[in-house]
Amino acid sequence: MSKLFIVPTPIGNLEDMTFRAIRVLKEADLILAEDTRTSGKLLKHFEINTHMQSHHMHNEHKTVESVLQKLKGGQTIALISDAGTPAISDPGFLLTRACVKEGIEVDCLPGATAFVPALVNSGLPNDKFVFEGFLPVKKGRQTRFKLLAEETRTMIIYESPHKLVKTLGHFCEYFGEERQVSVSRELTKLYEETIRGTAKEVLTYFENKSPKGEIVVVVAGK
DSSP states (O other): OOEEEEOOBOSSOGGGOOHHHHHHHHHOSEEEESOHHHHHHHHHHTTOOOOEEEOOTTTHHHHHHHHHHHHHTTOEEEEEOSSBOTTSSSTTHHHHHHHHHHTOOEEEOOOOOSHHHHHHHHTSOOSSEEEEEEOOSSTTHHHHHHHHTTOOSEEEEEEOHHHHHHHHHHHHHHTOTTSEEEEEESTTSTTOEEEEEEHHHHHHHHHHSOOOSOEEEEEOOO
16 A cells, blocks of 8 residues: 655764664655755665655645655655654645545654754753744744743744844843753754753853854743
């Protein structure tokens, strides 16, 4: 029977690839990749020769129907993103929803995703938390911060390096300078670091050291 596999890939360290993920990618009829050039390096490393097709945020609305037809035709398809688990701030939700609606089996493999180690590394409460992904850049940003200011659960946010200082400044403004914050950068990679402290302390740190790489911010609830 046809099946859609959602396959996590390493967020940095290739040793985090699972044996099952490698097997599924080798056995699939087709791999949907966010960026075939990026994924091509991963597949080459693990000697995976399965054909790839581009599936990203700019074309996924157009490609979902053709992928469904392939699945209905009996193909097994694996979906990967550039890093981490597809559909977590990456393409994947639209296709998964369409498969569920059409009664096509979906199997998400466990594996790498950036927010889990960042949350655990933070030292902040992780029994209850809310994942915010990327915050609005302009429209709705102020409204979102006002809502999050009242959030009692630990908050997880993805941020780009060039917007981190601005976001930390907004934490000070809306949450207060004493709110506890943890910023994890380049998780599993050579220059991985986690900076913890008050919003003001972490802001001061990154004002003096320009942030680089993939960033996950964890913020204590109210």
